[in-house]
Amino acid sequence: MAISVFDLFKIGIGPSSSHTVGPMRAAYDFVQALREKGLLERVARIEVKLFGSLSATGKGHATDLAVIMGLMGERPDRIDPAIVAPCIEELLEASTLMLDGRLAIPFLWSRDMQWHDECLPYHPNAMTLVAHGHAETLWSNTYYSIGGGFVIDEVQAERGELDQDDTVLPYDFSSAAELMALCRMHDMRISELMLENEKAWRSEQEVRDGLWQIWQAMQACVQRGLEQEGVLPGGLNVKRRAASLHRRLLATRDDQSLIASTFGAMDWVNVFALAVNEENAAGGRMVTAPTNGAAGIIPAVLHYYMKFQPGACERNVVDFLLAAAAVGILCKKNASISGAEVGCQGEVGSACAMAAAGLAEVMGGSVAQVENAAEIGLEHNLGLTCDPVGGLVQVPCIERNAIASVKAINAAQMSLRGDGEHFISLDKAIRTMRDTGRDMQDKYKETSRGGLAVNAIEC
Numbered sequence: 096m097a098i099s100v101f102d103l104f105k106i107g108i109g110p111s112s113s114h115t116v117g118p119m120r121a122a123y124d125f126v127q128a129l130r131e132k133g134l135l136e137r138v139a140r141i142e143v144k145l146f147g148s149l150s151a152t153g154k155g156h157a158t159d160l161a162v163i164m165g166l167m168g169e170r171p172d173r174i175d176p177a178i179v180a181p182c183i184e185e186l187l188e189a190s191t192l193m194l195d196g197r198l199a200i201p202f203l204w205s206r207d208m209q210w211h212d213e214c215l216p217y218h219p220n221a222m223t224l225v226a227h228g229h230a231e232t233l234w235s236n237t238y239y240s241i242g243g244g245f246v247i248d249e250v251q252a253e254r255g256e257l258d259q260d261d262t263v264l265p266y267d268f269s270s271a272a273e274l275m276a277l278c279r280m281h282d283m284r285i286s287e288l289m290l291e292n293e294k295a296w297r298s299e300q301e302v303r304d305g306l307w308q309i310w311q312a313m314q315a316c317v318q319r320g321l322e323q324e325g326v327l328p329g330g331l332n333v334k335r336r337a338a339s340l341h342r343r344l345l346a347t348r349d350d351q352s353l354i355a356s357t358f359g360a361m362d363w364v365n366v367f368a369l370a371v372n373e374e375n376a377a378g379g380r381m382v383t384a385p386t387n388g389a390a391g392i393i394p395a396v397l398h399y400y401m402k403f404q405p406g407a408c409e410r411n412v413v414d415f416l417l418a419a420a421a422v423g424i425l426c427k428k429n430a431s432i433s434g435a436e437v438g439c440q441g442e443v444g445s446a447c448a449m450a451a452a453g454l455a456e457v458m459g460g461s462v463a464q465v466e467n468a469a470e471i472g473l474e475h476n477l478g479l480t481c482d483p484v485g486g487l488v489q490v491p492c493i494e495r496n497a498i499a500s501v502k503a504i505n506a507a508q509m510s511l512r513g514d515g516e517h518f519i520s521l522d523k524a525i526r527t528m529r530d531t532g533r534d535m536q537d538k539y540k541e542t543s544r545g546g547l548a549v550n551a552i553e554c
Contacts, residue, residue, distance in 0.1 A: 097262040098427060099296055100289065100420035103385045104309045105244050107171040108179075109375035110488040112387040113220050113433055113541075114149060114156030115171070117240025122165025124246070125224045125236060126195050134226065134233045138194060141166060142207050142225040147214035148435035149222055149240065151542040155329060155486025157378060159208050162222065168196035171244065176378050215239075217252035219435040219540065242433025242441065243385040264292045269428055271466050271521040274421060278462045285465055286456055289417040303413050309382055310412045313371075313394040316381040320370025327376045329487040337370035360403055361501050368395035368497040376489045385423045385432045388439070388481075388488050389446035391496035393419055396450040396503050400457060411457045418456035419449035422469045425521065430529035434481035435541040437532025439492075443499045444476030444528060448521075450503035455510050463515025470521040471506035472499075477524070478531055480539040482546030491547055 107116040122143075129135040143162050145153050153159060160183055164174060167182065186192055192202035215221035220240040226233045237249040247256060266281070266288050268274040278288055293302045321341045327333045344362055355362075371391035375381050384393040397415055401407045423432065426445040431437045451472035455465045476499065484490040538545030 096256065096428070097260045097264055097267070097295070098424045099260075100293060100302075100417055101305060102245070103243060103383075103420050103423040103427075104306075104416060105172060105383045106309070106312050107244060107381065107383050107387065108174055108176050109378045109381055109387055111156040112244040112383045113240045113242050113435060114153060114158045115161040116244040116383060116387065117220065117246050118149065118158050118222055118238075119161040119165040119169065119171045119174070120244065121222060121238035121240065121246045122162045122224065123168065123170050125226075125238075126166060126168060128236065129226055129234065130195070132234060135195060135198070137228050137233060138198065138200060138226045139229045140200060140207065140227040141192065141194065141202065142209065142227070144209045144211060144223040144225070146211045146221040146223070148219040148541045150210040150212060151544070152483060152486035153210065155483065155543070156488065163192065167193050176380055179378065218433075220433065242431055242436065243427070244383050262295050264295050266292055271425055271469075271525075274425070275462050275466055284456065285421050285452070285462060286414040286417040289421050293417070303409075306413045306416050307409055309416065310397070312380070312382050313384075313397070316374050316379065317367055317370045317394060317398060319379060320374040321366070323374070323377070327373065327489055328378070329376075329485060329489065331485055331487060331489055333376075333489045333493075335373045337366055337373050340366045340369065360399065363402060364395050364399045364500045364504065365497040367398040368392060368500045369493060371395065372488075372493040372496045376487065376493060385427070385445055385449065386434070386442045388434055388492050389442040389496060389499070391493075392443065392446040392500045392503060393450045393453065395496070395500035396454055399500075399504065400454060415453035415457045418465060419453035422449045422452045422521070426473075426525055426528070429522070429525045431532060437528060438479060438535050438540050439481040439495070440476050440479040440528050441532060442481070443495055444473050444479055447476055447499040447503045447506070448473035450500065451506035451510070454504060454507040458507065458511055460507070460511050461515055464510045464513070466521050467513065467515050467517050468507045468510035470517065470519060470524050471509055472503050473521065473524045473528065474519060475502060475506075477527055480535065480546050481541040482539060482548040483541070483543055484548045484551045486543045486548075490551065
């Protein structure tokens with residue numbers, strides 16, 4: 096299995112990579128498969144069946160809306176978030192779904208959008224789509240949204256595949272130990288090795304241009320988040336804070352307290368992270384990095400570097416994202432980046448490790464120091480549960496991104512102050528994340544049935 100940097104960093108829509116981006120992509124793929132099979136024009140009805148975690152928190156994560164938009168021919172990387180609400184309202188009024196954006200078929204929400212507590216065998220995030228003709232079932236398929244917008248179907252799941260890309264890479268690695276050994280053997284930095292691997296798919300210039308576009312999308316998301324105010328949708332009445340905090344920072348009005356005067360740059364890190372995750376919670380356009388729930392961490396740390404590092408340039412952005420992606424690949428291959436599978440340690444923990452590695456890389460860290468930074472970032476998120484209040488990606492998710500962003504910077508700094516030698520390896524930390532995820536009760540893995548999700552409502 097080959098994973099590209101562009102698999103981990105994808106332009107999409109909020110509020111969730113596994114519950115929104117993945118299901119939309121799956122529904123879009125289902126429609127394309129119907130077309131390829133010559134069945135699309137014969138469809139008279141579509142059934143949507145959501146299982147496990149997609150059912151438990153799907154309403155708060157807009158899973159149902161995402162599936163509908165995918166069936167209407169929309170893709171998460173291209174959709175304009177502004178069209179979702181009016182399209183859904185029109186469907187509900189007319190009880191008609193515009194399949195592929197052009198074929199009108201009946202769709203009764205109470206009948207055709209089904210929620211099942213049952214978990215299917217291969218992953219907690221499962222959905223089955225069934226296309227009916229006028230007198231028979233035309234075709235059905237089950238999809239698993241395995242985190243970060245990655246989707247596999249029933250056949251791939253049975254084969255144990257995480258993705259369908261079998262590209263042969265010049266420097267393939269499945270562990271941090273292998274990655275570091277390859278870097279030392281070929282006298283390359285982690286970002287350099289990653290770039291060589293990316294050239295198996297596209298030219299170097301295309302890689303650089305693509306990553307610059309990802310950075311521009313991250314910047315645009317932050318900017319929108321800094322401009323928007325009001326209350327986030329969903330019913331918790333959570334107020335946006337990024338805009339008001341940004342205004343205070345621009346006015347340089349602080350209380351001259353110890354923290355404000357000596358830790359002031361962290362205010363910027365906080366505001367960058369809050370801006371992204373508030374925008375994500377509102378269903379806006381953002382970059383999955385590596386998931387939506389943890390999408391504010393890498394942009395916040397990269398914004399921090401670009402704002403405060405003299406001479407920071409486009410090359411640094413590319414190196415940062417490439418090194419970060421190397422760690423994300425390791426987390427995905429050897430554990431998970433899915434909150435439904437291993438809890439929030441798989442989302443925020445992985446993103447924190449990725450951001451720490453990216454920052455250490457552009458700060459001139461050695462291969463060992465970059466690995467150490469990632470390990471520190473991940474180790475101190477181990478055991479982090481996924482317990483979104485109300486099934487919404489708001490509490491504690493938004494603040495959690497800000498905290499982890501600061502943690503990533505500290506992890507990079509600690510590693511750069513050392514020589515790269517440390518007791519726990521990144522591989523062991525990732526393996527522990529996998530094992531800890533298995534040990535968590537299901538109520539702590541994106542179900543909203545435990546932790547803060549329960550206590551916040553009871554209080």
